[in-house]
Amino acid sequence: MLLRLPTSLTEAQDCMAEGAVPIGGATLVWALWQRDGFPEQAMSLRSLPEATMLEREALGAAVLLHRIDDRVPEVLRGAASTVGTGAVRRTATVGGNIVGSTLRCLLPAALVLDTRATALDRDGVFETDLAEVVAKRHLLLSLHWRTPMASGYHKAPAEAGGPPPLVVATAVHAEEDGRRRVRVAVRDGYEVIGGSADCTAGTDxxxxxxxxxxxxxxxxxxxxxxxxxxxxxLARAAGG
Known part of the structure; x- marks a missing residue:
């Protein structure tokens, strides 16, 4: 198998056109390849600047989960820090978790941040929402969001190899009109359920x-x- 490491978007498009299979940290596909056979070409985005950014309001798809720190909101940091084991987090990538995984542990956190995705296809770079990225398995380049007033992440304890643990992600955002909105995403099993509400009037x-x-x-x-x-x-957003 030839592993290609594009350093520009043009090179990445060329790899796609030539049939290179995108991989993240290969934590999910390696066992399948060992069983079913390796592709002739694979492509990693770890040398592509657009996929390796780690900023206050942006996160590249090729960033390893263990590198996600307090530059990003608490909800996203909490999600990344609870994926698998330390060894997994040192190999798994943001894009692999969101697009390639069935659990998609980062997805609830990204949803409550009202995240937009930047992706790449043979026609070029485009922006879309997370639902389309997941449904169509686009080649994810990066995630972008607005910093929330407060956020939180809860993951229930679970045994390794058991059913997916409950996840609750929350974030409070300041709206342009001065009001506040809370966004919530709950992973129950393999399904993610979301909702949002104006939270200016109080908790009840x-x-x-x-x-x-x-x-x-x-x-x-x-x-x-x-x-x-x-x-x-809500209490944290209010300074309580």
Whole structure:
């Protein structure tokens, strides 16, 4: 197998056109390749500047999870720090987790940040939302968001090899009109359920508004966890 390491977007497009298979840290595909056979060419974005940025409001798809630090919001940092083991986090990438993984541990965190994605195809670079990236398995270059007022990440304890643990991600954003909005994403099993509500009026009104979204269909126990996480992030956003 030939591993190609493009250093420019043009080179990356050439690799795609020539059939190179994109990989992240290869933590997910290596076992499959050993079983089913290796492709003739693979492509890593680890030498591409557009895919390796780590900034206050941007994160490259080729960034290794263990490198994600306090430059990014708490919710995204918390998500990255709980993926697998330390050895996995030193190999796995942002893009591999969001696009290649069935668990997509970073996805709830990215959703509550109202993240936009930059991707690459044979026609060039384009911006899209995370739903399209996941559904169409685009070649992800980077994620971009606006810094929230406060955010939080909860992941329930779970045994290795067991069912996916519950994840609740929350973030409070300042709107242009001076109001505030809370965004919530819950991973229950392999499904991610999201909702948002104006949170200017206070915690009780916010929770009632969230209950009118898809989040209102959560089982009672999970709903209790979600409400506790929302109450906590609202208090932090208010300086409490």
């Amino acid at each position: 009104e916010t929770l009632r508004a969230l209950a009118a979204t898809d989040l209102g269909s959560l089982p009672p126990g999970i709903g209790d966890v979600m409400r506790g996480e929302v109450s906590g992030v």
